[in-house]
Structure formats: structure tokens, C-alpha cells
Amino acid sequence: MRALEVDQLDVDLGGRPVLRDICLHLDRGELVGLLGPNGAGKTTLLRAILALTRTRAGRVLVEGKPSRPGRSEIGYVPQRHEFTWDFPISVEHAVMSGRTGRLGLLRRPGVADWRAVGDALDRVHLTELRRRPVGELSGGQRQRVLVARALALAPRILLLDEPFTGLDMPTQELLGQLFTSLAGEDHAVLMTTHDLVAAVDTCTRLVLLNGRIIADGHPADLQDAELWTKTFGVSETSPLLKLVRAT
Amino acid sequence: MSITDFLTDLLNPDLAFLPKALAIAVMSSIVCGVVGCYVVLRGMAFIGDAVAHAVFPGIAVAFVLQGSLVLGGAVAGVATALLIAIFAQNRRVKEDSIIGVFLVGAFALGIVIISQAPGYAGSLQQFLFGSITGIPDRDLYLVGGAGLVILGLVLALHKEFVAVCLDREMSRSMGLAVFWLDIVLYVLVTLAVVISLQTIGNILVLALLITPAAAARLLTDRLGVMMLLAPVIGGASATVGLYLSWSYDTPVGGTIVLVATAIFLAAWLIAPRHGLLTKRWRRPSGQEPTDVTRPMPLSDLAHPQDPSLPVR
């Protein structure tokens, strides 16, 4: 059974077509990069997978069952700007907030919940900073808090929305290593980005998206310049293509 | 007037309205302090403002019909809160102008309605600026009961409110009913405003919601501490404000708000980590203030590439 299967998915937003005929699958152990320019529909695809947006056609199966919000097989890591970073909360409590839905109404976190949070913090190397207010973290540390918050539910599938955006190269590399090792631990990881270099470097498979799927394959198989000009809408002489050829 | 005189007056049976006013002022400022923490952290002061204005026609109708002002205000306020919650769901629509038009319209409606009642000038002043006399016993129980219900709901839904406040998108993906949590929070804000109207008055009630919570935020980086400090600051402002107002014959609502404002200014100047003067004292040589006052934690050392300078 596939971890994730998207079948002929169509999504409209505000009366306009945003995604058309999306077919995509994801297995455990894979780290797949979803690449596309701004507005390509990357976030919309993740939201459709999480059943947070209405779909026009097609279906999404998570471990063989239709997706719905609140399923703990999927860990979601939204873009960093979705989070209120000036909120007076410590790193460990921010990570615990990821278990709010699982805990349910009127229940307070118990020993098992704190153990899950501790494991997640260990996993992203934030244990030493667990009592720090989230407002005093760097961009890379903030991204790790969001990953830990998703991991606190021990999901088997991870969806990451632009984890590299706005981070410098060393920080990207560190995060890339984390995602690679998560995939190595039998997670299925899907990560959106518009950063080609980071994606080629870390992903086992790339999916090029611009409203529809333009290509899907191993980085080495995506040498055809036309795929990239079609996805990113750049000209034949774009530096992007030089990068593709170099990789 | 000395504190002892104030205590004597509080116990004087001829001045029975005074302890009642104190009880209502303290209860409502405690409730406003707690609920105000969410208002401040979510930056939704505009909701409090809209609701404070919109309860006016409800109060006016209750006044004309000789009903309970608290109940009349609550009905109008909750209706407004629901409308705002529905508008605010679609974050792409600019809701602030709609709210602006709507709340001033409601306020105008209240003025027109109340002008139909004989002797409205005095009551108008009472609505706008608050008063400590003429509080029926019934309102004492109403405010106490409503306050307990509000605090109970805050306690029950705290972790959900925090999750939504932190990250709406993540909350939705966890299966939380974000829309309904918004509605409940807006209704709680409304009720906190309504039970405070009696003593503080319509114009100043927003201060009771915002000022103690904002002062508490300056004093701590921990939510739990903030939610304990805010009601303490609110309750202290109400008590000291009422005492000063009684001693110097100043308007009670205004005096309470001025005391709260003074506490806020003090916090702004001398807050332990972020206060204006505190920072200056710590770095007398005019350096750029930064927040790197603690030793670098080990995990930063383990990843020296990861810039651990706080992003503010």
C-alpha cells in the first residue's frame, strides 16, 4: 500500500483553476521534492492532500483511506510565516501544541505526551533550547520547531511547505540532512520548494509542478531543458538551465 | 481620604452601593484581564472595540423597556460578535471597514433609541462613562455568574485557543473546529465587555480588556504567568481606581483606566527583560540593545553553522 496516492485531482480556488489532473504517489523511505515557481499551486496541493481545501475532482488516499483533517498519519509543516512567532510560549510548549487535536477537549498533556515531545525535540536537536521563548530563535531553529511539532504526533508521512525558503545555505544543508535521515527512518517525506539547488541535492525524486504535473522522476532523469522552461516559465538562456545541466 | 476612611465607607450600610460597585469592578476587571490576554496576543483589539460600540443599542432598548441592561447589551454584543466571526473567516476580505461602518451605525442607533426615553441625558452619561450608583442586586449575581462561566470556558478551551492563535493552518489540519473556536472566543470577549460596562462605561471598557493584558505581556515571556498577572493588574487597578475616585470625586471609569495606564507605563519602563529603562541600565555605553544576554546553549555549539542570533 502506498503512503500517499493522489489520483486525477482538480482544484479550483476563487472560481479559477489552480490544479489540474494531478497524479502523484509517495512511498515510505522517499524524500520527494515538489518544485515549482510561486503560484504554481504547491501549497494548494499540500492543503488538498490534508483535505483542507475543497477539491473539484479526483481523490486523495492516505495509506489507502480517504484523507480528512485530524488524521495523525500525516505530519504537516506549514510555511514559517503561518506561525505567530511573537507569542509568549517556549519551544517545548509550541511543539506540544501539535498534539492539541490528538489530546481532545478537556484533556491535559500527560507523561506519554511529554515523552513524545521530548523525542521530537531530540530528533531535531532542539532539546537544549526547549525552554527558550520561540521569539528568540533563528530562522533555522524556527523551522526545526515546526518539524518537531509535526513529529510530536509520530506521523509516517511528512508534508513540508517551503522549509528552505529564507534560510542560508548551511542551515538548508543541516535541514536537508534531517529530512534525509527522516526518510531513512521509513517516513514518506514530501517537500515543496522553489529552490532547485537544495532540492536536487537532497531529494530522491523530483516532481515539477505548474498547475499540472510537468515531470516526475529522479533528478538525473530530468535533464531535458524544456521541462524546466515549462515549469518555471524561464527562457532558454536562464541561469536556472545552467544549474540543471551542472547537476 | 485615608484607606481607613475608605474601608469605613465600604462597611457603612448607608453607602451599600459602594461595596457592590467595588465587587462588580473587581470581578469584571479580573475577567477582562484573562480574556484580554487572547485579545492582545491575537491582535484583535478591533473586535473588543466593535463589540463595545455595538452593545449600545441593546442597552438602550433594555433601558427604554426597563429590562436588564447587562442582558440587553449581551444580546446585541453577541449578535455583533457572530457577524464579525463570519466576516473574519475569509481573510482575503478587508473586514475592518465593514466593522467600522457597522459599529458606528450601531452606536448611532443606540443614541436615537435612548433619546426616546425621558430623562435620557443622565443615563446617557452613565452608559458612556460608567457609574457606581444604581446597580441593582440582580446585576451583581449576573456579573458574578457570567464571570464564572467565562473563566470556566477559558480554562476548558485554553489549549485550543492557544493552538488557533499560534497557527490557524496547523490547527485546521489537526481537525480543530477553528471557526467555532473563533465564535466562542468572540462571544467570551463580548460577555467580558458587557459585564464591565456598568462601572467603566462604554467608551473606556476597551482599556480594561487591553491595558492589563498588554502590561502583563511586557512583564513576562510566559503565557501562564501573563494570564495570572493580567487579572491581578486589572483587579488592583479597579480597587485603587475606585478608592481614588471616591476620595477625589473623580469619574470612576476614567480613574480606574488611568491607574491601569500608569501600571502599563511603569511596566513599559522597568519590565525585567524588555523594559526601556532596564535595557538602558544594562548597557550604559549606548550599545545597540540585543537580546543575547544568556550563554549560548549547547545545541548551538553543536551546530555552529546555525546562526543562533535571535531574529526579532
Ligand SMILES: Nc1ncnc2c1ncn2[C@@H]1O[C@H](COP(=O)(O)OP(=O)(O)O)[C@@H](O)[C@H]1O
Ligand atoms: N484562497 C484563494 N482564493 C483564490 N485563489 C487562491 C487562493 N489561494 C491561492 N490562490 C491562487 O492559487 C494559486 C496557487 O497558489 P499556491 O498554492 O499558494 O502557490 P504556491 O504555494 O506554489 O506558491 C495562485 O495563483 C494563487 O493566487
Ligand SMILES: [Mg+2]
Ligand atoms: Mg506556497
